[in-house]
């Protein structure tokens with residue numbers, strides 16, 4: 343079955359030659375075809391181009407069914423790739439939100455047993471079924487907002503059985519939803535209460551028990567560590583990434599959210615796919631990232647929600663680096679997976695241009711979750727994951743109208759959801 347979309351006002355993020363990522367000044371460039379068509383064959387992109395070049399007869403030849411959609415006045419963009427989320431969780435944390443409004447810091451809330459440990463207590467009590475159902479509903483919500491691929495972390499279990507439970511839920515989500523899902527083991531998200539004061543022993547548990555168990559069931563694509571002040575040290579991180587590497591788990595880590603933690607450097611040392619958060623980035627961190635294969639990933643929703651300093655995105659782009667943006671959807675620091683709002687925050691708070699935030703949430707975030715060969719742009723042979731907007735003026739309107747849902751239809755694997 344083929345789907346032909348005609349009269350597209352702007353077909354956005356088209357690539358004749360697929361790239362792995364977009365860096366530096368190129369981030370402000372975007373392939374756009376005005377007055378375009380897009381042809382889908384089953385679950386893949388078969389062709390695209392200008393309406394004036396469309397040969398309808400050739401498309402209909404030898405095909406029984408061609409579904410035609412007239413997109414007059416509308417834009418078509420590749421679905422977002424959200425490369426950093428914690429979407430499997432039990433219960434919201436609006437009480438901490440109030441504590442934050444009253445002036446408590448993220449670290450103070452964590453020290454009082456709130457934060458990640460609060461979510462850990464709840465996830466340990468929750469059944470796999472409950473976790474699946476709530477995460478499934480969140481995935482449906484983000485898919486309706488235009489997200490087609492998502493990375494999901496464990497990290498609220500903090501004991502072997504509960505971490506495995508979370509990862510099994512992620513596996514089931516990837517089997518039972520049309521979204522493309524990558525799974526990350528984050529046993530080193532925080533030290534659980536029962537290991538308080540015994541951090542090294544908890545790290546030993548992760549290395550000797552959790553990582554082998556995760557690998558034995560083939561439950562994760564990546565390994566993550568929260569390498570930051572008050573959480574895991576560079577030495578802990580080094581040990582865990584080294585252990586993960588032996589089981590084929592590439593690093594994708596939380597780094598430099600709370601301080602110049604050394605997380606970026608240790609991530610690059612292990613050829614991490616991405617280092618995420620990056621509120622504290624100076625010349626040394628930029629030098630470490632230059633020439634590496636590691637995607638600097640910024641999480642504007644978390645910095646906004648926690649009222650944190652903003653990552654020096656402009657400085658990184660000016661230094662020629664690529665930058666990805668992700669939602670960090672989680673109950674504590676970013677209770678939203680709305681990638682259009684992430685783009686708006688990128689523009690307003692990080693002075694990124696609309697072209698830059700689109701690159702950062704599509705091709706670059708696809709790289710940051712290891713799916714850039716199949717997703718993240720409109721290119722022949724790539725998976726047909728895209729959305730059609732409501733009638734709008736152009737790409738600038740997307741981040742500008744920050745509170746309006748402008749998604750009219752979402753297609754994942756060639757099918758409208």
Ligand SMILES: N=CN[C@@H](CCC(=O)O)C(=O)O
Pocket residue numbers: 428457458461568596599644670672673674675676
């Ligand atoms: N910074 C570390 N971890 C999460 C927060 C998780 C939570 O507070 O529950 C993050 O990415 O923001």
Ligand SMILES: [Zn+2]
Pocket residue numbers: 426427428596670
């Ligand atoms: Zn996170």
